[in-house]
Amino acid sequence: MPEQEYLQTPSQTVGPFFGYALPYDGGPDVASRADPDSIRLHGTVYDGAGEPVPDAILEIWGPDASGAPISERGSLHRDGYAVTGFGRAAVDRAGHYTFTTVRPGATAEGHAPYILVTVFARGLLHHLFTRAYFADHDPFLATVPEERRGTLLVEQDGERSYRFDIRLQGEGETVFIDFKGDGRG
């Protein structure tokens, strides 16, 4: 018998009708708004015509303030205290999303801190990964063409508030990431 091959299951779009299934109470609130160290991470998702995308859903995944990954459970049932690092938020009709989370630390010496952002939407046949960076001195950012690097940086727009818009296509198109090493397409 030949050795069995385990071949990757393809992606398909999240479609338009996830609204009653994927969002959940507390999904966008990775940290409590009452936590003095919490931050707001928000922005708008735009399509190639510059129009807001009203039916996208985003996930964030980030380390704690020291840069360490978090292994706390409770992302689906928030107790109001535990910070799990994972959040999920559907955009509103104006394409806008908001998370409350903690400002991450850098995961490695000499790297800039960031939150991993995953975008799903109708029309997107395979999700997109990007990173919302809180500083610009970083070996990965250095590999990104300078004129596009700014799309990966959050913009502080208030006390403990950071804006991260996502442009799926066209002028100012966000840099999306293909991770090495796992056969992604």
Add this chain to the structure above:
Amino acid sequence: MTELSQEQISAEIAAVHAAAGTGPLPPHPLRDFRPYRSSTLRHPTHELVRADPEEIELVSPAFGHSDVAPEESDLTIQHSGEPLGERIIVAGRVLDGEGRPVRGQLIEIWQANSSGRYVHKRDQHPAPLDPNFTGVGRAITGDDGSYRFITIKPGPYPWKNHRNAWRPAHIHFSLFGSAFTQRLVTQMYFPNDPLFALDPIYQSIVDPAARERLKSVYDHDLSVPEWAMGYRWDIVLTGGKATWMEPEEADHA
């Protein structure tokens, strides 16, 4: 504007498939797949930038039974009565590309009811809602990567990509792997659906062998006598050893 015909969409699908050739093909859909009109303004035009995953991307959020109750895997007991339609069992394993089980991770599913209608408020298909069926389930994979849902076979439904467009019956799946880079949202289909050849979402995967991997198989051993039919579907979250390579890497091979 004249309404697009199925013939036109099918011709576009055939043209993209022909252009893709028969060489090593990617397992995932082309993000820019014109026959699926919603992709037109929603795919990046720049190539994705390659990055080494950092520590955070090599792990996943921890989910457990504190997050998901065991009864959430039975979509037929969420209301006071039994939902209408064909009761089915959908079961399988979540594995990585080496065949290792993905343990203790979250699976979420959602689907239309037996009439092809979603509970979602923007679904305008004039088919009946079922007061006894919402169509949302969750489970945590077992130590062997296994999962098992009890549900109702969803119906096909019309959509507005082109004239007389119908989606093959499917169940949406959302999966977390052992690393966040393995995150997957996809759709599981049923064997022998006459709509496969016509559907631009299914056909957005240019590799015919990869498309086959989205079809569940009828498994008589999974069926429960006088109660429900069984469909088996295994999910593999990463590429194995002999997987499709990025063109950039293939150049060095």
